[in-house]
Amino acid sequence: MSELRILGEQAPAEHPHCWRCGNGPAHEHAEPVSLFCQFCNTLQPPVADYFSFFDLPRHLSLDLAELQRKFYALSRLLHPDRYTRAAERERRYSLEATAILNDGYRVLRDPVERAEYVLREAGFDIGEQRTRDVPPELLEEVFEFNMALDELKSGDETVVPQLMESRASFVSLLAEIDRELDAHFAEHDGAAGREARRAVLERIRKILNRRRYIRNLVAEVDRQLTAQGA
Amino acid sequence: MGTFQIDFGGAANKRIVGIDLGTTNSLVAYLDGVTPKVIPTPEGDRLVPSIVSYTDEGVFVAGEAARGLQIQRPERTVYSVKRLMGRGVDDVRDDLKLLPFQIAEGSESVIRLDLGGKLVTPPEVSAQVLLELKRNAEAHLGEEITQAVITVPAYFNDAQRQATKDAGRLAGLEVLRLVNEPTAASLAYGLDKRKEGIVAVYDLGGGTFDISILRLQEGIFEVLATNGDTRLGGDDIDERLMAIALEDIATEWGENLSGNLEAVQTIRRAVIEAKHQLSTLPKVAISVRYGGRVYQRELTRELFEQLIQDIVERTLQPCREAMRDANLTPEQIDEVVLVGGSTRIPLVRKAVEALFKTKPHTELNPDEVVALGAAVQAAILSGDVQDQLLLDVTPLSLGIETMGGVVTKLIHRNSTIPASATETFTTSVDGQKNVLIHVLQGERELVKDCRSLARFDLKDIDPLPAGMTRIEVRFLIDANGILSVTARDLRTGRQQSVEVKPSYGLTDEQVEQMIRESFERAEEDFAARQVREARVEADNILSAVEKARANAAWFDLSEEERAAVDAALNGLQMAYHSEDHRLILDQIEKLDAATRTLAESMMNSAVRQALKGTKI
Numbered sequence: 001m002s003e004l005r006i007l008g009e010q011a012p013a014e015h016p017h018c019w020r021c022g023n024g025p026a027h028e029h030a031e032p033v034s035l036f037c038q039f040c041n042t043l044q045p046p047v048a049d050y051f052s053f054f055d056l057p058r059h060l061s062l063d064l065a066e067l068q069r070k071f072y073a074l075s076r077l078l079h080p081d082r083y084t085r086a087a088e089r090e091r092r093y094s095l096e097a098t099a100i101l102n103d104g105y106r107v108l109r110d111p112v113e114r115a116e117y118v119l120r121e122a123g124f125d126i127g128e129q130r131t132r133d134v135p136p137e138l139l140e141e142v143f144e145f146n147m148a149l150d151e152l153k154s155g156d157e158t159v160v161p162q163l164m165e166s167r168a169s170f171v172s173l174l175a176e177i178d179r180e181l182d183a184h185f186a187e188h189d190g191a192a193g194r195e196a197r198r199a200v201l202e203r204i205r206k207i208l209n210r211r212r213y214i215r216n217l218v219a220e221v222d223r224q225l226t227a228q229g230a
Numbered sequence: 231m232g233t234f235q236i237d238f239g240g241a242a243n244k245r246i247v248g249i250d251l252g253t254t255n256s257l258v259a260y261l262d263g264v265t266p267k268v269i270p271t272p273e274g275d276r277l278v279p280s281i282v283s284y285t286d287e288g289v290f291v292a293g294e295a296a297r298g299l300q301i302q303r304p305e306r307t308v309y310s311v312k313r314l315m316g317r318g319v320d321d322v323r324d325d326l327k328l329l330p331f332q333i334a335e336g337s338e339s340v341i342r343l344d345l346g347g348k349l350v351t352p353p354e355v356s357a358q359v360l361l362e363l364k365r366n367a368e369a370h371l372g373e374e375i376t377q378a379v380i381t382v383p384a385y386f387n388d389a390q391r392q393a394t395k396d397a398g399r400l401a402g403l404e405v406l407r408l409v410n411e412p413t414a415a416s417l418a419y420g421l422d423k424r425k426e427g428i429v430a431v432y433d434l435g436g437g438t439f440d441i442s443i444l445r446l447q448e449g450i451f452e453v454l455a456t457n458g459d460t461r462l463g464g465d466d467i468d469e470r471l472m473a474i475a476l477e478d479i480a481t482e483w484g485e486n487l488s489g490n491l492e493a494v495q496t497i498r499r500a501v502i503e504a505k506h507q508l509s510t511l512p513k514v515a516i517s518v519r520y521g522g523r524v525y526q527r528e529l530t531r532e533l534f535e536q537l538i539q540d541i542v543e544r545t546l547q548p549c550r551e552a553m554r555d556a557n558l559t560p561e562q563i564d565e566v567v568l569v570g571g572s573t574r575i576p577l578v579r580k581a582v583e584a585l586f587k588t589k590p591h592t593e594l595n596p597d598e599v600v601a602l603g604a605a606v607q608a609a610i611l612s613g614d615v616q617d618q619l620l621l622d623v624t625p626l627s628l629g630i631e632t633m634g635g636v637v638t639k640l641i642h643r644n645s646t647i648p649a650s651a652t653e654t655f656t657t658s659v660d661g662q663k664n665v666l667i668h669v670l671q672g673e674r675e676l677v678k679d680c681r682s683l684a685r686f687d688l689k690d691i692d693p694l695p696a697g698m699t700r701i702e703v704r705f706l707i708d709a710n711g712i713l714s715v716t717a718r719d720l721r722t723g724r725q726q727s728v729e730v731k732p733s734y735g736l737t738d739e740q741v742e743q744m745i746r747e748s749f750e751r752a753e754e755d756f757a758a759r760q761v762r763e764a765r766v767e768a769d770n771i772l773s774a775v776e777k778a779r780a781n782a783a784w785f786d787l788s789e790e791e792r793a794a795v796d797a798a799l800n801g802l803q804m805a806y807h808s809e810d811h812r813l814i815l816d817q818i819e820k821l822d823a824a825t826r827t828l829a830e831s832m833m834n835s836a837v838r839q840a841l842k843g844t845k846i
């Protein structure tokens with residue numbers, strides 16, 4: 001079970017002793033803390049940080065097979081199905097821990113959600129409101145794209161080939177952005193020191209905004225084409 | 231702090247049963263060693279019809295007994311009640327066209343069926359089916375059953391799940407888990423096969439359709455995506471056939487029977503039988519006898535397939551969507567498992583095979599596989615099965631109402647459950663003391679197109695200038711797919727009180743009230759039965775004494791003895807109509823004592839007569 005110990009960055013300070021057997025601290029050292037009491041093996045209140053939960057370094061590049069393996073192993077240990085006949089409090093911790101496990105798996109396995117999570121936890125603002133700022137290099141193309149979309153909305157289907165062409169160009173742009181993101185992830189993970197990492201994160205934030213903007217364009221054209229039955 | 235132990239009150243070795251609470255039929259199963267088994271009824275049937283009747287005597291009967299009353303007492307006999315679970319009357323207008331039930335006034339948030347004056351909610355009706363299954367299980371296993379796993383359609387929303395849980399409580403069952411039907415089926419399928427890979431479960435039941443796609447790996451059953459339609463099933467097929475039969479009869483007999491409940495039930499039986507036969511025969515005869523007349527017509531499988539083509543088509547779009555959500559193509563699906571009686575229809579099998587490009591498994595009994603899976607899940611919960619684990623998903627996105635009637639999604643559909651989301655709310659007016667949060671379920675953008683779940687009222691907020699208060703609200707969907715909400719004032723760290731107003735379904739208080747009433751009713755019923763039994767006993771002794779007064783032995787008694795018997799006889803006749811069974815039993819005893827000499831002398835003379843070889 002040692003591989004399932006988790007780093008206790010946010011170990012709940014109000015529970016230094018085991019809630020069940022009263023022995024304490026429930027974990028021999030502040031870090032890493034286990035999900036379970038080292039004396040009586042009872043489930044302890046879970047930590048909320050996803051990387052800590054999965055006992056993973058705070059990296060933006062992840063081995064997805066490894067992540068899935070840990071997800072299955074932790075599910076076996078924490079799932080409420082395993083605690084049907086446990087005490088009420090342990091059942092509650094099991095529910096909370098499994099919710100964090102599932103939420104964390106969902107976020108960490110998706111590169112974009114993972115990056116957004118790291119940004120948010122590092123105090124960056126990644127709100128949707130920035131999607132209105134058109135990336136300067138796309139200004140002209142987006143202008144024409146919007147014109148064509150308006151024409152499609154008013155029933156002119158002759159613009160469909162032009163829209164499909166724009167769509168293809170956006171999709172290849174997305175692929176390019178994803179490669180760019182990968183490179184930045186590697187740079188972030190290799191960066192020495194907090195400041196260096198923050199500098200990379202700031203660049204990643206901009207790339208993600210651009211990506212979100214382009215994705216919305218693709219989604220919009222798909223929606224309009226479906227609506228027109230084209 | 232000292233150590234302490236928790237007493238589990240013997241719960242540790244209590245048996246948990248698995249229940250498939252179906253639209254048409256229900257089953258109960260348990261794990262016998264390593265094999266899941268269906269528990270038969272005392273009559274030996276494996277399926278219990280999901281039919282409940284409120285009899286003229288004022289008691290509920292369920293299952294086969296209720297099925298027997300379907301034709302004589304159609305207005306008091308409920309079937310397909312699953313279609314009404316967790317719904318308001320506006321949701322079920324279409325369903326009600328198919329169902330001959332009277333709906334009482336005020337059924338907006340919970341439907342109340344009027345069974346000849348007796349008002350019942352769908353959970354109460356389902357509870358009667360569950361009670362029947364519980365009794366069957368108790369009789370078969372010889373022990374009390376109080377804990378169960380109950381299956382629900384994967385596409386059931388929060389209110390429908392809650393209604394099912396309420397039904398369990400009303401039947402005296404602690405529902406330890408609600409399991410999605412297709413997922414349960416996959417458990418039964420994967421148990422003895424040790425399968426690995428991607429499995430699609432296609433589940434076409436009596437009233438609902440579900441598709442679930444799972445990854446089976448090392449005993450983990452991970453649902454990747456689920457989709458469905460809670461208003462699509464075998465009932466719709468029956469309806470098509472009914473329409474044809476009713477139209478034919480209207481032409482042939484010159485009589486429209488669609489308003490005649492008794493006739494409609496007779497015709498329904500006939501078309502269902504024809505439908506079943508068409509799964510193996512190329513053509514069948516629909517045959518109806520009613521009111522001394524006979525209606526007959528031939529139905530070919532070809533015509534049948536034309537009639538139901540669009541119903542089968544309607545199941546395919548959810549399948550495509552589920553594959554898209556799981557990021558899979560049909561080529562990546564390793565196996566397809568069929569569940570539900572309607573998957574016996576050859577056209578359904580053909581359509582499924584064409585879509586998934588693989589021959590579906592048909593070796594499992596599609597009527598039983600869900601109940602068997604529920605029994606496996608029950609054994610997982612009891613700890614008897616250790617190496618399997620189900621990871622299910624929520625079928626519908628969960629969101630809250632924001633400015634302009636728009637829904638902001640917090641937990642997306644196909645998220646593995648338990649799942650949670652946290653959102654911070656603030657006040658918009660100075661001194662505001664509460665915040666109302668409207669929670670919805672569904673995929674659409676606008677509030678009016680989604681399903682209202684509940685309104686959560688964050689109460690007793692410290693009155694502060696607008697925007698100063700920050701309340702963190704945590705939405706948590708548990709392993710049953712049911713939502714709970716907790717709130718915390720971020721400024722004070724205090725737990726914030728939340729009042730829940732469910733949009734559909736019963737409140738906790740209502741369910742508790744019903745449970746109390748059913749206990750009171752049980753007492754009343756018990757008392758009534760004791761009185762009835764005492765009167766039966768009184769009838770016996772009264773008629774025996776009446777006969778004895780004509781016997782020669784009566785005249786052998788002394789004057790006083792005869793007077794004592796008459797007094798006791800009179801006493802019992804007086805007590806006979808009392809509602810207190812003890813009074814009746816008391817008088818029976820007195821009469822018994824007063825007639826002892828008489829009985830003895832009668833016995834002696836009988837013996838003497840017998841020895842003489844003559845009959846008295």
Ligand SMILES: [Zn+2]
Pocket residue numbers: 018019020021022023026037038039040041042
């Ligand atoms: Zn401990």
